[in-house]
């Protein structure tokens with residue numbers, strides 16, 4: 001199980017400070033969609049240059065023009081790029097093909113997918129690297145989480161790695177760990193804490209103990 005730090009509500013200098021604080025405990029650093037909207041792919045480039053040893057994920061949540069956007073994120077230094085599960089099959093296949101050319105990986109974000117079981121099976125056949133269930137900020141605000149959905153993809157996904165994102169905190173992490181996803185994405189559960197390093201260290205310890 002790997003731990004991904006999601007950076008969403010920061011600018012580039014703040015992102016660098018944050019990564020410096022917790023890098024020892026995280027496996028992947030996500031440059032979140034809001035950061036890319038604010039700063040562009042320059043954020044991916046600067047973080048990869050500052051931390052070349054870390055795996056960097058660009059959370060583009062691609063919906064269209066997939067091959068082109070995967071190419072651009074790859075050029076900026078992203079190791080993993082996200083596309084939406086609700087995108088067209090052609091787009092997801094195009095993203096995978098371009099990622100293979102570039103030596104990168106594709107994570108499919110299943111946010112908003114209505115028939116999760118059916119779509120996860122389909123997307124899994126396209127050769128994607130990760131399938132991620134995700135409760136976005138707007139549904140987190142009304143108390144939703146993705147634990148049930150994680151159990152669903154764990155059951156039906158045969159090839160890709162499984163991942164979960166959305167509102168995971170220290171107190172909800174044990175239930176997530178029990179379901180054994182390959183990747184656990186945490187944003188506010190680390191970045192919103194006073195002692196971010198301690199939160200990341202504790203999460204990493206819990207994940208390692210759960211393996």
Ligand SMILES: O=C([C@H](O)CO)[C@H](O)[C@H](O)COP(=O)(O)O
Nearest residue numbers: 006032033166167168186187188
């Ligand atoms: O993808 C995300 C969200 O859509 C905003 O871009 C977050 O990175 C993801 O939800 C993880 O962050 P937390 O929910 O704060 O853990």
